[in-house]
Amino acid sequence: MPELPEVETVARGLQKSIAGRRILSVVLGKTDFIDDPAALEQHLPGRQIEAVERYGKFMLLRLSPAALSAGEATNGDAAPASLLVHLGMTGQLAPCAAAEPNAKHTHVWFRLDDGRELRYVDPRRFGRMAYLTGALLAAELTNFGADPLQVSAQEFAQSIRSRSARIKALLLDQTVLRGVGNIYADESLWRAKIHPERQGAQLTKKQATTLRKVLQDVLQKAILARGSSISDFLDAEGQPGEYQRRHRAYGREGKRCFRCAATIRRVLVAGRSSFFCPKCQPAPRSPKRGRAKQKTRNA
DNA sequence: CTCGATCCCTGGACGC
DNA sequence: TGCGTCCAGGGATCGA
Numbered sequence: 001m002p003e004l005p006e007v008e009t010v011a012r013g014l015q016k017s018i019a020g021r022r023i024l025s026v027v028l029g030k031t032d033f034i035d036d037p038a039a040l041e042q043h044l045p046g047r048q049i050e051a052v053e054r055y056g057k058f059m060l061l062r063l064s065p066a067a068l069s070a071g072e073a074t075n076g077d078a079a080p081a082s083l084l085v086h087l088g089m090t091g092q093l094a095p096c097a098a099a100e101p102n103a104k105h106t107h108v109w110f111r112l113d114d115g116r117e118l119r120y121v122d123p124r125r126f127g128r129m130a131y132l133t134g135a136l137l138a139a140e141l142t143n144f145g146a147d148p149l150q151v152s153a154q155e156f157a158q159s160i161r162s163r164s165a166r167i168k169a170l171l172l173d174q175t176v177l178r179g180v181g182n183i184y185a186d187e188s189l190w191r192a193k194i195h196p197e198r199q200g201a202q203l204t205k206k207q208a209t210t211l212r213k214v215l216q217d218v219l220q221k222a223i224l225a226r227g228s229s230i231s232d233f234l235d236a237e238g239q240p241g242e243y244q245r246r247h248r249a250y251g252r253e254g255k256r257c258f259r260c261a262a263t264i265r266r267v268l269v270a271g272r273s274s275f276f277c278p279k280c281q282p283a284p285r286s287p288k289r290g291r292a293k294q295k296t297r298n299a
Numbered sequence: 300c301t302c303g304a305t306c307c308c309t310g311g312a313c314g315c
Numbered sequence: 316t317g318c319g320t321c322c323a324g325g326g327a328t329c330g331a
Contacts, residue, residue, distance in 0.1 A: 001324065032307090057325080089324055090309080105309085124308040126325060165301060174326085182324070230323090271303075272324070 002087040003057060004148065004179030005222035006233050006241065010093060011059050013236025014052040014118075018095050022048045022113040029107040033088070033122065035130035043081065043131055044110070056144055056178030059085045059093070081133040084140060088126030094119065094236045144178040148215055151177065157208035160200045167203065167211075168196035169270035180215070183228055183250045186275050188215040190249035195281040196274040197267065202284060221246070249275040 002010070023044045031037035048064035061083040085093060095116045108120035108129065120129065132140055146155055159176050160167065170176050171185040180188075189196050191214035194207055203211070227233060227241030230251065234240055244251075248258050252275055253266040262279035 003325095086325085088308095088326085122308095123310070124324090126308065128326090163300085169301085172325085273322095 001089050001181060001183065001230060002091065002227070002233060003181030003184055004054070004219055005184070005225075005243065006227035006235075007057050007059060007087065007179070008054050008223050009227045009235045009241065010087070011052050011054040014059070014061075014093065014095075017236060018049055018112065018116075018118055019051055020048065021116075021118075022046065023118075024111040024113055027109040027111070029109075030125065031107070033107070033125045033127050033129060035128070035132075039131040040083075040108075040129070044083070047081075054179075055141060056147070056174055057086060057181070059087075061085065080137075081131065082137055084128070084130045084132055084137070085120070086128040088122060088124065088128065090124045091120065091122040091127035092234050093121075094234070094238055143175055145174065145176040146178070148177045148179055148212075149219060151212065153209055153212055156212040157205060160208050160211070161203055161205070163200035165200055166197050166269055167194060167200055168272070168274050170200050171215075172270055172272065179219075182272050182274075183230075183247070184215070184218055184222065186249045187218050187247060189281065190275075190277060191218065193280050195283050196269045196276055198284045249277065251275065 023046070026040050026044050028034070028037055028041065034040065043066065044063070047066060049061050050064050051062040053060045053062065063081045063083065065080070085091075087093070095112065095118045098111070098115055098117045100117075103119070103121050105123040106119050106121045107125070110118040112118060120127075130140070145151075145159065156177075160170055163170055163176075165173075168185055168189065171180050171188070172182065186196070188211060192207065192211040194203065194211060222228060222241075222243040225241055225243035225246065226235055226239065228243040228247070229240035230244055249264060252264040255264050256262070257264055257277040257280060260277065260279045262277055264275055265278050266273050266275050268274065
């Protein structure tokens, strides 16, 4: 499940392996995750991939301007353009030799000028792909919050402590911060000892400071480990990440907390599984909709 | 503003 | 072995 560290890993890998290559042609399979499939076929051939960048959980393949033949009317191809790619849950984007057999669920083939193919594989097709220029591209990228690795302490605290939504929902909200997903939200909340259902406005300044710090630390360490591979994440070299070995909360329901040995629990917050330690991360006094259900648990 | 519900989609885990 | 069921979840959208 690609979140910021996984997307950063893929983007860095692609920057190394395909930046500077020219796209010769595009072959499409299933296209229901592509904004305008015909636009890819029309505008990508002949374009050079100048750079691969990450924006939140998106990747931007920056494209060279299209060459205009003499007397040809400009149709927008001369404007700065990018291929926007979101990997969704199961997307993979990686170059390979053209002779390589196709993996199942390969939906897009970009033939490159060095004989390789950049292929997009996505079993569940929760990803997204779009060719965007100028104003449309800019419009797509507004409404996102700050990058969690860049956000200042003041901006982070302000955007969290001004909100009544639960902190887990806020961390997942891409208009608050761009790039955090379920894994790194839970991991950072565990490290900051903050319950996922605590309201943003209930966080003290110190807690906000701590949360930003551990979030950045977790993300940076995860990038160094080339991301987390839970089920199927592979980077641009087809290699899994290693950070799942360092998870302390995510996916650990029923196991012991690494800090206090209490049993890690799971609740749904904002429709997502949220793993936390009930002892290290004390529940808020009056969770938004949580009755203090004192269920007697059979030990 | 914030929430839950619903949908998209397939593979994998699990129970019988 | 095979089948049915449930679950995973990022994001869009709708209604409350």
